[in-house]
Amino acid sequence: MRTTVLTLALMLSASALAQSQQAAQALYDQGKWQEAASAAAALNTSASLALAAEATTGGASLVADNQKKALFSKAQDYARAAIAKDRNNADAYFELARAQGRLAQFSGILQSLGLATEMKGNLDKAIELNPKMAGAYVALGLWNANLVAKGFIAVRASGADRNQIVPNFEKAIALEPNTAIHKIEYANALLLQGKKAEAAAQLDRAVALPAGTFWEKRDLEAAKASLAKLR
Helix, strand or coil: CHHHHHHHHHHHHHHHHHHHHHHHHHHHHCCCHHHHHHHHHHHCCHHHHHHHHHHHHHHHCCCCHHHHHHHHHHHHHHHHHHHHHCCCCHHHHHHHHHHHHHHHCCCCHHHHHHHHHHHHHHHHHHHHHCCCCHHHHHHHHHHHHHHHHHCHHHHHHHCCCHHHHHHHHHHHHHHCCCCHHHHHHHHHHHHHCCCHHHHHHHHHHHHCCCCCCHHHHHHHHHHHHHHHHHC
């Protein structure tokens, strides 16, 4: 009897955690990133801490530039805590890589190259754990595109490869063809290479897709604005 009661209690606890995680995700989908991050962090599971990292990185796009660096650092902390709880959590490695990529944009040359190296390692780990993680392939495509655009020294220091840009984006889009952000980021990578016509084609495809969450709607508006500039 005691075993049955204990099993039931564990099942109820797991169900409550899942519902709380879903509630935090719903807050984030509504654009309430601060509430989402706080609610997710309070759950203190690997999955919830990865969500807290995602929400914090996403929220940084809405604040003033002088506040962004601190948020990206906080997102890294959440992601590392998620990895510490579960070293097989692909989402946690991806969120750590994403935060590092954003942080590199606000760092000096040497520090940004160091972060780029760490980012690549974390993306590789995320894909190793989950080969169908489309977002990780998008991030790898952008990683190569951004470093190639920075020139020879960045390429030499990081090992970035121009020939790895398109294959990564094509892989991501094949996995999730109806996700607009993959096409939008592909367009951004193409623009870094001066390929305006190809970028416009990707944006055309992106703006034709539906947007449900606050973030998807925001991405859609940005894509429309970018497309208008290319016309």
